[in-house]
Amino acid sequence: MAEARRQLAPDPVVLSCRDLTVAYGSRIVFEGVSLEICAGQWTAVVGPNGSGKSTLLRTLAGLTPAKTGTIHLQGRPLSAWPRRERARNLAWLAQTAAPTELTAAEVVALGRFAHSGWLGHRKAEDDASMHRAMRATGSLAWAQRRLSTLSGGERQRVHLARVLAVEAPVLLLDEPTTHLDPPHQEDVARLLREQAHRCGVSVLSAIHELSLALTADRLIVLGPRGVVGHGTVREALAGDWLSAAFCTRVDIVEHGGVHLWRPALTENGAS
Amino acid sequence: MSTLRHAVADLGAGRFEYTASRRLGTWLLCCVGVTVLLTAISLLIGTTSIEDSLKWLLSPDAQSSVVLWQIRLPRTVGAWFAGALLGLAGAVAQGVFRNPLAEPYLLGTASGAALGVTICLMAADASVGGLALTGQIGVTGAACIGACAATLLTVTLSRGVLQTASLLLSGIVTAFLLSAVTSLLLLTKPEVWREMQTFLLGTTSFISWSSALLLGIVLCICIVPAVLLSRGLDALTLGEDTAQSLGLSLPWLRLTLLGVVALATSTSVGQVGIVGFVGLVAPHLVRETLSVNHRQLLIAAPLCGGALLQAADLVSRWIIRPAELPVGAVTACVGGSYLVFLLWRRSRDG
Numbered sequence: 001m002a003e004a005r006r007q008l009a010p011d012p013v014v015l016s017c018r019d020l021t022v023a024y025g026s027r028i029v030f031e032g033v034s035l036e037i038c039a040g041q042w043t044a045v046v047g048p049n050g051s052g053k054s055t056l057l058r059t060l061a062g063l064t065p066a067k068t069g070t071i072h073l074q075g076r077p078l079s080a081w082p083r084r085e086r087a088r089n090l091a092w093l094a095q096t097a098a099p100t101e102l103t104a105a106e107v108v109a110l111g112r113f114a115h116s117g118w119l120g121h122r123k124a125e126d127d128a129s130m131h132r133a134m135r136a137t138g139s140l141a142w143a144q145r146r147l148s149t150l151s152g153g154e155r156q157r158v159h160l161a162r163v164l165a166v167e168a169p170v171l172l173l174d175e176p177t178t179h180l181d182p183p184h185q186e187d188v189a190r191l192l193r194e195q196a197h198r199c200g201v202s203v204l205s206a207i208h209e210l211s212l213a214l215t216a217d218r219l220i221v222l223g224p225r226g227v228v229g230h231g232t233v234r235e236a237l238a239g240d241w242l243s244a245a246f247c248t249r250v251d252i253v254e255h256g257g258v259h260l261w262r263p264a265l266t267e268n269g270a271s
Numbered sequence: 272m273s274t275l276r277h278a279v280a281d282l283g284a285g286r287f288e289y290t291a292s293r294r295l296g297t298w299l300l301c302c303v304g305v306t307v308l309l310t311a312i313s314l315l316i317g318t319t320s321i322e323d324s325l326k327w328l329l330s331p332d333a334q335s336s337v338v339l340w341q342i343r344l345p346r347t348v349g350a351w352f353a354g355a356l357l358g359l360a361g362a363v364a365q366g367v368f369r370n371p372l373a374e375p376y377l378l379g380t381a382s383g384a385a386l387g388v389t390i391c392l393m394a395a396d397a398s399v400g401g402l403a404l405t406g407q408i409g410v411t412g413a414a415c416i417g418a419c420a421a422t423l424l425t426v427t428l429s430r431g432v433l434q435t436a437s438l439l440l441s442g443i444v445t446a447f448l449l450s451a452v453t454s455l456l457l458l459t460k461p462e463v464w465r466e467m468q469t470f471l472l473g474t475t476s477f478i479s480w481s482s483a484l485l486l487g488i489v490l491c492i493c494i495v496p497a498v499l500l501s502r503g504l505d506a507l508t509l510g511e512d513t514a515q516s517l518g519l520s521l522p523w524l525r526l527t528l529l530g531v532v533a534l535a536t537s538t539s540v541g542q543v544g545i546v547g548f549v550g551l552v553a554p555h556l557v558r559e560t561l562s563v564n565h566r567q568l569l570i571a572a573p574l575c576g577g578a579l580l581q582a583a584d585l586v587s588r589w590i591i592r593p594a595e596l597p598v599g600a601v602t603a604c605v606g607g608s609y610l611v612f613l614l615w616r617r618s619r620d621g
Contacts, residue, residue: 063512087518098369098510106564110506114518146562 012038013075014202015060015090015170020069022052022059029055030226033069039169042196042203044213047222047245053206054095056222057172060204061092073170087114091166095174095206097159104150104158105143108134111165133164136191138184152179160188164195171195173205177212189215210242210261214252221245233259295567298560302574306351309581313347314339316585318593341480349478350584350598351577352486353539354549356493358576360535361550362557362568363497366504367528368435371558375536375550378438378529379421379445384540386453387417388470392463393456410470411482411541418537421445422529432525435511473546473599475584482542489538493531494573500524501565508565546599548606549576549583555613579605 013036021031029052037043045053058064060071062078071078073090081089091111100107111133112126122130134140137157147155156179163171176192177185189212195201196217204220207213219236221228223245229236236242237259242250251262315324317338327335360375368377376382391413426432428441457464478486503524506514515521539546553576557568580598583605587596 058512061516063515083520084518087516090516092513092516094510094513097513098508100508101558101562102505102508102564103562106505107509110502110509110517113502113506 012040014039015071015073015204017060017066017071018069020059020071021067022055022064023067028067030222031068033227035220035227035230037170037202037204039202040196040200041217042192042205043218043220044216045204045206045220045222046208046210046213046242047228048224048247051222051224051245052226053222054174056220057092057174057204057206061090061172062086063092084114087168088166089168090170090172091163091168093159093163093171093173093176095178097155100147103144103146104134104139104161105130107147107158108139108143108161108165111162114166129165129167130161133161134158136164137161138187153181153184156180157184160191169201171201171203171205173203175208176205177207177209185209185212192216210250210252211259214259214261223247295561295563295571298557299571299574302571302578305578306574306581309578309585310344310347310351313581313585313588314343316588316592317343345480345483346475346478347581347584349483349486349542350475351581352483352490353475353478353543353546354553354580354583355490355573355577356486356535356539357546357550357580358553358572358574359490359493359497359569360532360539361552361576362554362565362572363504363528363535364532364550365554366501366507366565366568367525367532368439369507370439371555372551374548375532375539376446376545376547378425378442378533378536379449380418380533380536381540381545382446382449382453383417383419383421383424384414384537385417385467385471385545386449386456387413387415387420389453389456389463389467390417392466393460396460396463414470414541415537417449418540419533421449422533422537424449426529431522432529433522469597470544471599472597473544473602474595475543475580475587475598476595478542486538486542489534490573493535494569496527497531497569498566500528501569504528504565543580544599546580546583546602548602548610549579552606552609553579555610559613 015037016035018034020033022029033056045056047053055064059066062071073081073086078086108130109122109126112122112129116122116126131140134143137160139154139157139161142150142154142158147158150158156176160173160176163173171192173192177188180188192203192205193215196203205216207216213219214233216233218230218232219241220230221236221241221244224247228245229239229241237252240250242252249264251264252259253262254260314328315321317324319327319338324339327339331339357375361373364373364375364377365371367373388410391410425438425441425445428444429437432438457467503514503519506517506519507524511521536550554568554572556575556579557563557571561567561571563571580602583601584598587598587601590596590601
């Protein structure tokens, strides 16, 4: 892992795509998207429902084929990566996980699948990664419990631990705060920032909660017709990208150095 | 998440142990114990009374030795191996299809085997050349060829193994198609029907030491790749996309494991006919009593399946002795009742 991260130093762009067009049948989800994701940054993908946030992440993870365009991971075409090596360098979290009867520890151990191979013999290094990931997400306490016996939020933290256990230099997280209560959402945001800033990981996460997304380093704002903008939070606010993406007025206020989304409930005078 | 701030820098690590291991060990020991007990009992049950069988055991002569060691013992050992193959195939099929209702015959293997046997019996009946051919491959070989051909047809119809729903539908289509062909063939040769009945209802009465040995060898061949790929099945429980993102090659995994299912099922069907419910019930019984991952399941389900078919074989020999019930009828009654019980309990527990 450390070796993989050191390789990032000469080229800060770890994940990029050019002229990416994705379609489901005849319906084009987005077209002509070009992005560059740098090392050590947390980028949040925001946009209205159906704008293609999940599809963008799935495409970048190599799970949904692009109609046109190219994707490069660490300067190498994504399709040219051997399957297991790619899995060690790019981890993906699904928006909703399938129910499983495995224990939390077994699920997190699957994060080491590409490291430990088919026989599944875990080395001390794998156990250390699992331990760190579970501790970071606060899921260590229920390591031996079956996932089916955990709440939605607890399961989400286990799956997040699985992704962290990969120790990949690029994390693609589709709604990592789903099912979590606000304090735990905040913890996850802090964890993602820490992964980016202290470990040099590139984190790209789709997030619905606007106030939480605004704590990221950069924003990719998707609208009904593709990318509205890609830049820092300040650039997004200055350009009012969010209003353009959601096709409605999006009020963002600054309070104590933090940007917060203010719901505009003007009809009831409750804003 | 109070330790969140320092967690990333924390290098401390603990060993993750699976709590199920100890219970699994006890469970497996119980299974082995039951198997040994059933094997011992099976030596006593046959057309003779238990008292006579006991006398044979205590003071064997040439005739009793043949009955005990060349008929009854290979039969019960073979039944165990056939049940174990079905248990293994069921557990693998349920993992590959991510469906607890999946069973070994899902790929149309049973219908394919039935068609193979029908063609074999009709050929033997029709001409000297056909009889010679039948002598070469045997009913068992015909069943195996039919089962393998049906699996290939299913995979061809679904245009590969990537789409689960397509594979399931193709399996159903293949089963119906081949059953229809079998029925049409039997209509033209009604005299073959009686011989076919034994096969269709399942029987362990023709198992010899060579059959038992074949079943045992195939079990060894099948269980190795299945257990080696069990982590892939664990990953598959998280969803196909997640499994792929973890570095799993889905086509390769599916193809290998479906090959295991086809080989295990066709061998079992070839030796004991179509025995229902064992492959479906054995993995359920394990999951109901233990919290297991796929590696543990793929070891426990064959043991459970073996003991189940052995027990069913005993019941089939005991219940209307000195005559015998078809073993498939016994497994259908017991397995069906158990599944109904499971459904009832689930609806009761909400």
